[in-house]
Amino acid sequence: MIGAGPSGLTVLKNLLEYGVQCHALEREEEVGGNWNFGKPSSSVYQSTHLISSKRMTAYEEFPMPGAFSSYPSHYEAQQYLCSYARKFDLYSHIQFRTAVNHIARLAQNQWEVHVEGESAPRIYAGVIIANGHHWDPLAPEIDGSFHGEVIHSRQFKFSEQLRDKRVLVIGAGNTGCDIAVEAAIHARSAAISMRRGYHFVPKFIRGKPSDVVGDRLRSWPLPQSLKRWVIRQSIGFALGRPEKYGLPRPDHEIFDTHPIINSQLPYYVGHGRVQVFPDVQRFEGDQVVFADDRREEFDLVILATGYKLSFPFIDLAELNPQNGMPRLFLHAFHPDRDDLFVAGMIQPNSGQWPLTELQAKIIARFIAAQRTNPEVAAWFRALKHSSGLGLPQRREYLDSPRHRLEVDYYQYRETLRKLVARMDGVQPIEKAESGKRKAES
Structure with a gap:
């Protein structure tokens, strides 16, 4: 895992839950990535607050404290990420002050990773990139x-x-x-x-965070055109x-x-x-x-x-590029490789972290399924291959660099939730292998 920001943390947590041996390489001395204010990895400024509410930003399995602001500050966001890392014992699986200079694929399930200050490369079975996309200025x-x-x-x-x-x-x-x-x-x-x-x-509509209002409205059994009309009227009135x-x-x-x-x-x-x-x-x-x-x-x-989408440590050709940009299934899954993933490479119209959490659930289940449930692994492999460029993205977004990673929060979330539900029969590696040993004995 490259990076221990919001995306890297939730992927690490889910991989560990599914018995995948892993650790994260983080160049800073603390978790948080962009929210680690004052560090080279951070692009936020002193008075920065999230533009998505705490409810829509928090990981589903780890709500933000009630005492937090409706739109948390960068300080609260960093506190929350540190608490998440402590809660799920992630610190012991993170190597801090460890910068990755280069990674290269040697063979299937074999990656060479060059770490700054180390003479010999490390060898890993797979790589998950979670280096963020708000750090290289455009x-x-x-x-x-x-x-x-x-x-x-x-x-x-x-x-x-x-x-x-x-x-x-x-x-x-x-x-x-x-x-x-x-x-x-x-x-x-x-x-x-x-x-x-x-x-x-x-940010608020009648005292409620506007993205919470939007989330509730999207759940109503109404035609899409009527929902949008209601949202337009609400914003116009406010x-x-x-x-x-x-x-x-x-x-x-x-x-x-x-x-x-x-x-x-x-x-x-x-x-x-x-x-x-x-x-x-x-x-x-x-x-x-x-x-x-x-x-x-x-x-x-x-x-x-804005910012460039940059992966300075890997040849872009490894990421199935098109017009200079990685083209991955759901912005996360390589259509043809099972040992390379990118987490958090999205720009949603609400909070990103719970969407990356869902990406992480799928990544963990797919890796585990390759050893414990070949049928599910084959199904997902075929899906990402045949739908390699498929993406639940509304067509009406303006064609501009600003929207190259844009996804509709609600539609993207539902797509990921359905995939997680379809893969929920996958067992963690440790449990499956333990059961196999008992059966053989």
Whole structure:
């Protein structure tokens, strides 16, 4: 296992439950990955909170404490992950300060893993990659030169970086909108550059986290079109249309893009605390020139332009690539190999961790089934091979890099749950082998 963040932890827990001999290699000195604030592996900043609620973010088998915020802070998220690792005795199966430089497949069920500082490679029967996808910054090329400071959002950590500065945030995803709000509060002036208009979803609807409301609504026995109409009306009633605040009018339907979970940006735009500009055309000294030919002076530009999907330690050809991106069944299972998995390579429209937990349940059952239930193993092998590129992803998402990992939380969850139920007859390896020894004696 490569990585002991939220995805790696739940995979490790499930593998151990199914008697699979395994351990995780983690380059930091603690679990948590992106939520281990202040470490090189982390991209969060001091005031970061989850954009999914605690109920929709928590692992199904380990609810978050009632005392946690409805939308936990990065500190609470890290506390929770450490508690999860302690609860299921995962620390003894994690090698910390262990960075993986390279892995290569030697043969079926035989992988060579090169660890930093070790002269000889390690040999493993299989590899599970859980290195996250919010760590390798994606920065656009902008014509001209800027005399001020330009940083990626990954380098933004503290509000003090904004003080007494004229700040421009480029990018209107959830991170960009959150940082623009931070700038509205702490900077001398704040602005955001938006390539297009977006729909905004409030974090709360009548005091309830909006994703909890959405989850309940999706369970109603109503036509899909009617459910979406109800959601649109609820959001419209709670927040209103973006253009009413001075934000650009969206050029797409509300469910066509990953939702912007933020009611504060419309508030600060409406109060004149955040200026709104279109796409950036070029830099000219201390000025930024925008697509509508407006120009403005800034001291600090923050690129909230997302992240690359990176696997620097493995040849991408091993991951069945298409157009430079791994193409795996359900974003996790190689269509033709049974000894290589990627956990957490998804971008859902609600919490990710319970979905990765379901991925982990399938990974553990499939590995165990190869030794204890060949019939189930053959069934799943055929499924992932024949449906290797199959994915329960709504077709109406806009075709953009931002949505390359996008999955509909509710549909994806139900798909995984059905697979787990189909594989629930698989026995843990230790129990099956113990039963076999008793029968032979």
